[in-house]
Amino acid sequence: MNIISIAETNPTSLAERYRLGDSVVSELFGKHPSNDENWAERAAFLDRTTGSRASMKRVTEALKSYQARLPAYPESALSLEKLDQPNSLVIVGGQQAGLFGGALLIFYKALSVIQAAREAERKLGRPVVPLFWIAGEDHDFDEANHVNIQSSEGAIRRVRIERPEGPRLAVSRTRLSGEQWDAALQELAAQLPDTEFKQNLLERLQSHVKDTPSLSLAFARLLADWFGSQGLVLLDADDPNLRALEGPMFRELIVRNDKLEAALKQGEQHVLGRGFKLQAETTDGSANLFLHHEQGRLLLHKDKESFIDRKGNVSYTCEQMLELTESTPDRLSTNALTRPLMQDYLLPVLGAVLGPSELAYWGILGPAFEEFGMSMPILIPRQSFIYLEANIAKLLDKYALSVEEAMSDLDQRRADWLAKQDEWNIEEQFEQVKSQFKQLYAPIMNTVSSVQPGLASLAVSNRDKILEQITYLESRSIDAIAKQHETSLRQWDRIRLSFSPLDKPQERVYGTVHFWNRYGPDWLALWADVPYENTGGNRLVEGLTTTV
Template sequence: MPTHSIPYKNTGYFSKLMCDYLNENSSLHSFYNRFPALENFKPQFEEKRSQLSLAQRRTLAKRIMLQYGDNNISQGTLSNIDLLYEPDTFTVTTGHQLNLFTGPLYFLYKIFSTINLAEKLNKEYPQHYFVPIYWMATEDHDFEEINYFNLFGSKVEWQRDASGAVGELSTEGLKKVKEQLKKKLGAGKNAAKLISYFAEAYQNNTNLADATRHLANSMFWEYGLVIVDGNDQELKKAFIPYAEKELTENLSFKEVTETTKKLTDLGFSEQVHPREINLFYLKENLRERIIEQEDRFYVNETEISFSKEEILKELHEYPERFSPNALLRPLYQEVILPNLCYIGGGGELAYWFQLKDYFEKLEVPFPILLLRNSAVLVPKTASEKLKKLHVKIDDLFLPQYDLITKHTRSISKIDIDFSKQKKHLEKQFKDLYQLAKKTDASFLGAVGAQEKKQLNGLDNLEKRLLKAQKRNLSEELDQVRNIQNQLFPNQSLQERQLNFSEFYLEYGEDLLDFLKENLDPLDLNFTVLAL
């Protein structure tokens, strides 16, 4: 089975908003800046060029270098960090939570989408430089979303009490997770490499942010990826004017609420609900919402409170204590990076669509939005079975009942389709209706009732025949069902369920090279990758 693409709308796994966006539906034009086509990046970087001063660029590059600490850095990454000093350097960015051992498989797709787009832009616009950025979501506080990954159908979980920003969590307890992982992976060269990745990241670093940086830096060593932690006092200084507007004017709430209403009026869902203040207060073991009541600012679930003057003083003296939520994080990112494009999943891009008017109000260039690559990896054995069974990979995207029904009809030696009989019946009743019109309304009703009864009878017979054929053909149907369960675990996309280590165990570093080579960020279709 060759590698090929499927339109997202044909998969059944993507929202109407994303499918309409990819089809450039005119109703959505006002919710984004430029569509992700190669030729649209030139006006985008011309718009973005003047936003960051040389001083801001110097601060950004210096802080990133400091964040890497004692990590070894590849020449490609060092060169890309140095390029951030230059006024003709721009970034393309993806963001992701600090999921344990990368979490779901699509983490790799996000990163390679970003790396490959930067490479495409460097070829297309050689007078400029384009740097791939992974923005670590170190300030998130939902530990239950990141403390596990799935392996061979069960969870590998980090159990501990947690509070505050996850990036600041100590890596205590992860040695036990490593031992659990070691047992699951077994022996072998690739298993040893996976254990090495895990141990070097989580046992040689004291907090989760540093461990995640170490892991991503190691895995994408040769591709020039630059990793950024926004939880940085110096970087947050550039965000002070915007945070001040948030505290004193509730600007995001007003603008985002209006934009969201426009989206919902078009029939799309609200992805993130704006609050009056979209900032958290951040200190050790604490990340809680800031709430204004009667001209006083309170930190939710604590005794901490400020007057207006006090909270603005706190902001200017300790900007690192103010953490943007999901709606303001995109603004913070765009304020400190020379960014052209944000690459994310459907859910992420959905809340970016709520932000366009807010960015315009603040006169901050709105980035190009690109849906990250999505893919299903099909092992050779599965490809061979599908070929033998004459099942198309596209059919595996169907709900399982529909898949099994379709395959039953295709392989049954008995025709299960009663359409001809129904048409014949309808023709007979058409003549009866003509006869009934010459009598009275009660007879006409009786004819209609009889037609409905007999058509229902044919439907029931067809269903019973289908059910009988499914029993007769159960051995082959079980094979089809098993392949779908393998490639779409829990009737979900593989990329949302499995961890990369299941595939790395078999393919090793070749897996990363394979993904790098075969994921095209500007091919706006779902990708099927035959391993």
């Protein structure tokens, strides 16, 4: 296995400067994973504030009930038993669900959670449980309903499930039919290349959806398959058993809503004052809460003493909102800015694994944590990888390309390579011809202009048409050279499709299922052996498997 660090594409971003320990940025968060003292300080704070959180016994009961719906592994059961211990802490990382496991970055985040928990447990000498928080309350179905794979022809194909007609409910509340699951599996089977692992893969996915689950539950079952043997515990934020425990925190978010908004605005000023742009600007008057309604999941805003949605579907007084926290807390849910606060109320969060965008918007949350008597957990940058397949490594060697060049300068390198294949110096010859033609044509232009001034524009037009035809012949000649090297150019395209599919990072496009099909379940398991970096960063991984 060969692992090397790769330079970040945006070294001045808030997330990257935090990752590298820039003190100006670290002030926004208060702690840093590279500081051993911060880990002990955070653990001590959590020990002192146990009484201000939800009952861990009841939370554990809810998690055990949810875990019973997933594939069972002794290691995840052991993690749940650890949660019952009074000195237990958790490392959390979360994501919206993804069809058939979603993009690689989700796999990497779960891996980061597990490795961070293992490292923290060793560091502190006490139980630390890895927990993956599935944002099942999110209603953006189009973010969750697809996965990208590479077909046998080499093209990128998107397999998806269309959202059922009706209101935009939370993903975990969106019912899917057996026909929809069958169609998605059939499409995946049609697009995935045939390999020795394909049939078992499809059968395992089929086993997860026999009872027509929500997309979130099917996703949780797959993550349990991938990481249950490493002790990962799964949580759905929209689990009604958990919602029943969140009422007191919803109450605080409602009663202190104006102070919450002011704290978020203060946090924005802290970020702007350090010269960074806001990841997502808060909206004036937003309650930063959602209401689950028959019309869908509605974002609430404040209108004097009432909580309303923009379309006028609902209007609740503060008293009515507080009644919901007592009677039906499952009708309420957090947004991206209040979810971290709710997470800290439910769990003893030692650290949270975050991607770059998440780190950027967490930058404004310091004052909000303080407002609610909380302290921000240690924020752990998600590990990011580029997987270098053996066949692509051979192509890089063939064309003398570095990984950095393949990722950032491939078009120019490809053009330079193609130009070297031109043994006739076609571009140079045509440039010379065009220059000589212009010189020869100039006297004619002067002569016809003298004969009749009106002919000047005709002479220019005639010259340009001739030059256009010369250029056309040049382009056809270059195309002919390219056609002679069609096989090689397809290899350049394969390099692009591997590193920058759809002009995006590999981990944001290809689904884990694509590599599972290509290299089998052993490939998934081997990631546990990749060394852990508590400050994340972008790394190239080569030689993870001997299968080619």
